[in-house]
Amino acid sequence: MKQFRIKQKFWSLGGRFEIFDQLGSLGYQVEGSVLRWLKEYEVKDALGQPVSHIKEEWSWFLPRFTVTMKDGRRFTIQKEFTWFKDRYKIADLGLEVQGDFWDMNFSLLSDNREVARISQEWFALMSTYNVEVYEDVYADVAISLVIAIDFVKERAAVASSAASS
Numbered sequence: 252m253k254q255f256r257i258k259q260k261f262w263s264l265g266g267r268f269e270i271f272d273q274l275g276s277l278g279y280q281v282e283g284s285v286l287r288w289l290k291e292y293e294v295k296d297a298l299g300q301p302v303s304h305i306k307e308e309w310s311w312f313l314p315r316f317t318v319t320m321k322d323g324r325r326f327t328i329q330k331e332f333t334w335f336k337d338r339y340k341i342a343d344l345g346l347e348v349q350g351d352f353w354d355m356n357f358s359l360l361s362d363n364r365e366v367a368r369i370s371q372e373w374f375a376l377m378s379t380y381n382v383e384v385y386e387d388v389y390a391d392v393a394i395s396l397v398i399a400i401d402f403v404k405e406r407a408a409v410a411s412s413a414a415s416s
Contacts, residue, residue, distance in 0.1 A: 252381075254381065254383050254384075255272055255278050255394060256273075256380070256381055257397055260313075266281065274375060276297070277297045277393075278296075279295065279389075279394055281398055291304065291306045291307065292402060294395050303395035305402060306319070307402075315329045316399055320391065321393065325343060326343045326344040328399055328400065329342070330403070337362065344392070346392065347363075349359040355369060365413070366386050368382075381392060403413075
């Protein structure tokens, strides 16, 4: 089992930050695009090798984000139309999401077996997530999914604050 703690530094230029494991060793590096209309993130392992690419897709109405893993697998996060609480759909992940991914308290399951658990620390100054991965093969997907969901939530917050101004 591996544990990771993701603390996104809100003051970092372009969304650049590092993710450490339970031993304090560098696990992943995340770098966001700077001065781009549609934001992108590149997730790399501790050696700087690409793990995934997260990209905001252009859309007229409902936001859509695509995550492309290093092996070419892709999954999307699409906002669904609702009148009250925001709701998103994760498609083509290849894993079942159980729990509330919008509130960042959920598990990833493969064949009804929990392979990762994600939770958010609510009383932290920065977005802080705890990721427990029970099988190493799912670490890259779990980390990429958390970064993507945080990205979606950030975009939704910006859009709602702009709409209320």
